[in-house]
Amino acid sequence: MLKALLVTVLLSLSALPALAVNPDEILADPVLEQRARDLSAQLRCMVCQNQSIDDSNAELARDLRVLVRERIVAGDSDEDVIDYVVSRYGEFVLLNPRVSAKTYLLWGTPAVLFVLGAIAVFVYTRRRPEPGSARLTAEEEARLEALLKDDAGRG
Structure with missing residues:
Protein backbone atom coordinates (compact mmCIF):
# COMPACT_ATOMS: atom_id res chain seq x y z
CA MET A 1 0.00 0.00 0.00
CA LEU A 2 2.78 2.44 0.96
CA LYS A 3 4.73 1.52 -2.17
CA ALA A 4 1.74 2.24 -4.40
CA LEU A 5 1.20 5.61 -2.73
CA LEU A 6 4.86 6.54 -3.14
CA VAL A 7 4.83 5.58 -6.84
CA THR A 8 1.64 7.61 -7.38
CA VAL A 9 3.12 10.70 -5.71
CA LEU A 10 6.38 10.45 -7.65
CA LEU A 11 4.58 10.01 -10.96
CA SER A 12 2.31 12.97 -10.31
CA LEU A 13 5.26 15.18 -9.35
CA SER A 14 7.27 14.17 -12.42
CA ALA A 15 4.53 15.50 -14.70
CA LEU A 16 4.32 18.97 -13.10
CA PRO A 17 6.33 20.83 -15.75
CA ALA A 18 4.20 19.28 -18.47
CA LEU A 19 1.00 20.62 -16.91
CA ALA A 20 1.60 24.13 -18.26
CA VAL A 21 0.98 23.06 -21.87
CA ASN A 22 -2.74 22.78 -22.46
CA PRO A 23 -4.06 19.88 -24.53
CA ASP A 24 -5.48 22.27 -27.15
CA GLU A 25 -1.95 23.62 -27.78
CA ILE A 26 -0.32 20.26 -28.54
CA LEU A 27 0.48 19.64 -32.20
CA ALA A 28 -0.69 16.42 -33.85
CA ASP A 29 2.77 15.71 -35.32
CA PRO A 30 5.02 14.45 -32.47
CA VAL A 31 8.18 15.67 -34.23
CA LEU A 32 6.83 19.21 -34.54
CA GLU A 33 5.54 19.07 -30.97
CA GLN A 34 8.99 18.07 -29.73
CA ARG A 35 10.53 20.99 -31.65
CA ALA A 36 7.96 23.30 -30.07
CA ARG A 37 8.77 21.95 -26.61
CA ASP A 38 12.51 22.38 -27.19
CA LEU A 39 12.02 25.97 -28.35
CA SER A 40 9.61 26.76 -25.52
CA ALA A 41 12.18 25.57 -23.01
CA GLN A 42 14.58 28.24 -24.34
CA LEU A 43 12.15 31.14 -23.98
CA ARG A 44 11.57 33.06 -20.75
CA CYS A 45 8.10 33.77 -19.45
CA MET A 46 7.95 37.56 -19.22
CA VAL A 47 5.57 37.31 -16.26
CA CYS A 48 7.37 34.62 -14.23
CA GLN A 49 10.87 35.86 -15.20
CA ASN A 50 12.95 32.75 -14.41
CA GLN A 51 10.62 30.15 -15.79
CA SER A 52 10.37 28.96 -19.36
CA ILE A 53 7.14 29.44 -21.27
CA ASP A 54 6.90 25.66 -21.40
CA ASP A 55 6.67 25.53 -17.59
CA SER A 56 4.54 28.63 -17.00
CA ASN A 57 0.79 28.84 -16.62
CA ALA A 58 0.70 32.60 -17.30
CA GLU A 59 -1.54 33.82 -20.11
CA LEU A 60 1.39 35.48 -21.89
CA ALA A 61 3.34 32.21 -21.75
CA ARG A 62 0.37 30.42 -23.31
CA ASP A 63 0.23 33.03 -26.08
CA LEU A 64 3.94 32.56 -26.75
CA ARG A 65 3.59 28.76 -26.83
CA VAL A 66 0.79 29.12 -29.38
CA LEU A 67 2.90 31.59 -31.39
CA VAL A 68 5.86 29.19 -31.41
CA ARG A 69 3.64 26.35 -32.64
CA GLU A 70 2.08 28.56 -35.33
CA ARG A 71 5.53 29.57 -36.63
CA ILE A 72 6.67 25.92 -36.68
CA VAL A 73 3.55 24.82 -38.56
CA ALA A 74 4.14 27.70 -40.99
CA GLY A 75 7.51 26.14 -41.83
CA ASP A 76 9.91 28.39 -39.93
CA SER A 77 13.19 26.91 -38.78
CA ASP A 78 14.06 26.89 -35.08
CA GLU A 79 16.35 29.88 -35.59
CA ASP A 80 13.59 31.77 -37.44
CA VAL A 81 11.14 31.16 -34.60
CA ILE A 82 13.64 32.36 -31.99
CA ASP A 83 14.52 35.42 -34.10
CA TYR A 84 10.83 36.24 -34.53
CA VAL A 85 10.14 36.09 -30.78
CA VAL A 86 13.31 38.07 -29.98
CA SER A 87 12.33 40.74 -32.51
CA ARG A 88 9.01 41.17 -30.66
CA TYR A 89 10.18 40.88 -27.03
CA GLY A 90 13.91 41.59 -27.06
CA GLU A 91 16.90 39.54 -25.93
CA PHE A 92 15.50 39.28 -22.41
CA VAL A 93 13.03 36.65 -23.62
CA LEU A 94 15.92 34.19 -24.07
CA LEU A 95 16.76 32.14 -21.00
CA ASN A 96 20.32 31.76 -22.37
CA PRO A 97 21.19 35.09 -24.03
CA ARG A 98 23.18 35.12 -27.22
CA VAL A 99 26.84 36.11 -27.06
CA SER A 100 27.26 39.49 -28.72
Whole structure:
Protein backbone atom coordinates (compact mmCIF):
# COMPACT_ATOMS: atom_id res chain seq x y z
CA MET A 1 0.00 0.00 0.00
CA LEU A 2 2.78 2.44 0.96
CA LYS A 3 4.73 1.52 -2.17
CA ALA A 4 1.74 2.24 -4.40
CA LEU A 5 1.20 5.61 -2.73
CA LEU A 6 4.86 6.54 -3.14
CA VAL A 7 4.83 5.58 -6.84
CA THR A 8 1.64 7.61 -7.38
CA VAL A 9 3.12 10.70 -5.71
CA LEU A 10 6.38 10.45 -7.65
CA LEU A 11 4.58 10.01 -10.96
CA SER A 12 2.31 12.97 -10.31
CA LEU A 13 5.26 15.18 -9.35
CA SER A 14 7.27 14.17 -12.42
CA ALA A 15 4.53 15.50 -14.70
CA LEU A 16 4.32 18.97 -13.10
CA PRO A 17 6.33 20.83 -15.75
CA ALA A 18 4.20 19.28 -18.47
CA LEU A 19 1.00 20.62 -16.91
CA ALA A 20 1.60 24.13 -18.26
CA VAL A 21 0.98 23.06 -21.87
CA ASN A 22 -2.74 22.78 -22.46
CA PRO A 23 -4.06 19.88 -24.53
CA ASP A 24 -5.48 22.27 -27.15
CA GLU A 25 -1.95 23.62 -27.78
CA ILE A 26 -0.32 20.26 -28.54
CA LEU A 27 0.48 19.64 -32.20
CA ALA A 28 -0.69 16.42 -33.85
CA ASP A 29 2.77 15.71 -35.32
CA PRO A 30 5.02 14.45 -32.47
CA VAL A 31 8.18 15.67 -34.23
CA LEU A 32 6.83 19.21 -34.54
CA GLU A 33 5.54 19.07 -30.97
CA GLN A 34 8.99 18.07 -29.73
CA ARG A 35 10.53 20.99 -31.65
CA ALA A 36 7.96 23.30 -30.07
CA ARG A 37 8.77 21.95 -26.61
CA ASP A 38 12.51 22.38 -27.19
CA LEU A 39 12.02 25.97 -28.35
CA SER A 40 9.61 26.76 -25.52
CA ALA A 41 12.18 25.57 -23.01
CA GLN A 42 14.58 28.24 -24.34
CA LEU A 43 12.15 31.14 -23.98
CA ARG A 44 11.57 33.06 -20.75
CA CYS A 45 8.10 33.77 -19.45
CA MET A 46 7.95 37.56 -19.22
CA VAL A 47 5.57 37.31 -16.26
CA CYS A 48 7.37 34.62 -14.23
CA GLN A 49 10.87 35.86 -15.20
CA ASN A 50 12.95 32.75 -14.41
CA GLN A 51 10.62 30.15 -15.79
CA SER A 52 10.37 28.96 -19.36
CA ILE A 53 7.14 29.44 -21.27
CA ASP A 54 6.90 25.66 -21.40
CA ASP A 55 6.67 25.53 -17.59
CA SER A 56 4.54 28.63 -17.00
CA ASN A 57 0.79 28.84 -16.62
CA ALA A 58 0.70 32.60 -17.30
CA GLU A 59 -1.54 33.82 -20.11
CA LEU A 60 1.39 35.48 -21.89
CA ALA A 61 3.34 32.21 -21.75
CA ARG A 62 0.37 30.42 -23.31
CA ASP A 63 0.23 33.03 -26.08
CA LEU A 64 3.94 32.56 -26.75
CA ARG A 65 3.59 28.76 -26.83
CA VAL A 66 0.79 29.12 -29.38
CA LEU A 67 2.90 31.59 -31.39
CA VAL A 68 5.86 29.19 -31.41
CA ARG A 69 3.64 26.35 -32.64
CA GLU A 70 2.08 28.56 -35.33
CA ARG A 71 5.53 29.57 -36.63
CA ILE A 72 6.67 25.92 -36.68
CA VAL A 73 3.55 24.82 -38.56
CA ALA A 74 4.14 27.70 -40.99
CA GLY A 75 7.51 26.14 -41.83
CA ASP A 76 9.91 28.39 -39.93
CA SER A 77 13.19 26.91 -38.78
CA ASP A 78 14.06 26.89 -35.08
CA GLU A 79 16.35 29.88 -35.59
CA ASP A 80 13.59 31.77 -37.44
CA VAL A 81 11.14 31.16 -34.60
CA ILE A 82 13.64 32.36 -31.99
CA ASP A 83 14.52 35.42 -34.10
CA TYR A 84 10.83 36.24 -34.53
CA VAL A 85 10.14 36.09 -30.78
CA VAL A 86 13.31 38.07 -29.98
CA SER A 87 12.33 40.74 -32.51
CA ARG A 88 9.01 41.17 -30.66
CA TYR A 89 10.18 40.88 -27.03
CA GLY A 90 13.91 41.59 -27.06
CA GLU A 91 16.90 39.54 -25.93
CA PHE A 92 15.50 39.28 -22.41
CA VAL A 93 13.03 36.65 -23.62
CA LEU A 94 15.92 34.19 -24.07
CA LEU A 95 16.76 32.14 -21.00
CA ASN A 96 20.32 31.76 -22.37
CA PRO A 97 21.19 35.09 -24.03
CA ARG A 98 23.18 35.12 -27.22
CA VAL A 99 26.84 36.11 -27.06
CA SER A 100 27.26 39.49 -28.72
CA ALA A 101 29.06 42.78 -28.24
CA LYS A 102 26.35 43.80 -25.76
CA THR A 103 26.89 40.72 -23.60
CA TYR A 104 30.66 41.18 -23.67
CA LEU A 105 30.12 44.78 -22.55
CA LEU A 106 27.64 43.75 -19.89
CA TRP A 107 29.84 41.02 -18.40
CA GLY A 108 33.19 42.72 -19.02
CA THR A 109 32.43 46.13 -17.51
CA PRO A 110 32.67 45.03 -13.85
CA ALA A 111 36.05 43.37 -14.48
CA VAL A 112 37.37 46.46 -16.29
CA LEU A 113 36.14 48.73 -13.49
CA PHE A 114 37.77 46.47 -10.90
CA VAL A 115 41.12 46.61 -12.71
CA LEU A 116 40.88 50.41 -13.10
CA GLY A 117 40.07 50.74 -9.40
CA ALA A 118 43.04 48.56 -8.46
CA ILE A 119 45.32 50.69 -10.66
CA ALA A 120 43.94 53.89 -9.09
CA VAL A 121 44.56 52.56 -5.56
CA PHE A 122 48.08 51.48 -6.52
CA VAL A 123 48.91 54.88 -8.03
CA TYR A 124 47.40 56.72 -5.06
CA THR A 125 49.39 54.73 -2.52
CA ARG A 126 52.64 55.13 -4.47
CA ARG A 127 52.28 58.93 -4.66
CA ARG A 128 51.47 59.42 -0.98
CA PRO A 129 54.49 60.40 1.09
CA GLU A 130 55.49 57.91 3.73
CA PRO A 131 54.81 58.97 7.32
CA GLY A 132 57.80 60.74 8.83
CA SER A 133 59.51 61.27 5.50
CA ALA A 134 58.63 64.97 5.28
CA ARG A 135 61.49 67.13 6.62
CA LEU A 136 60.89 70.28 8.60
CA THR A 137 62.34 73.52 7.37
CA ALA A 138 64.90 75.28 9.55
CA GLU A 139 62.29 77.84 10.60
CA GLU A 140 59.83 75.07 11.60
CA GLU A 141 62.52 73.26 13.59
CA ALA A 142 63.43 76.45 15.45
CA ARG A 143 59.76 77.10 16.27
CA LEU A 144 59.31 73.49 17.48
CA GLU A 145 62.39 73.78 19.70
CA ALA A 146 61.05 76.99 21.19
CA LEU A 147 57.68 75.36 21.88
CA LEU A 148 59.29 72.33 23.48
CA LYS A 149 61.53 74.48 25.71
CA ASP A 150 58.56 76.63 26.65
CA ASP A 151 56.53 73.52 27.51
CA ALA A 152 59.41 71.94 29.47
CA GLY A 153 59.89 75.12 31.50
CA ARG A 154 56.25 75.05 32.61
CA GLY A 155 56.16 71.46 33.66
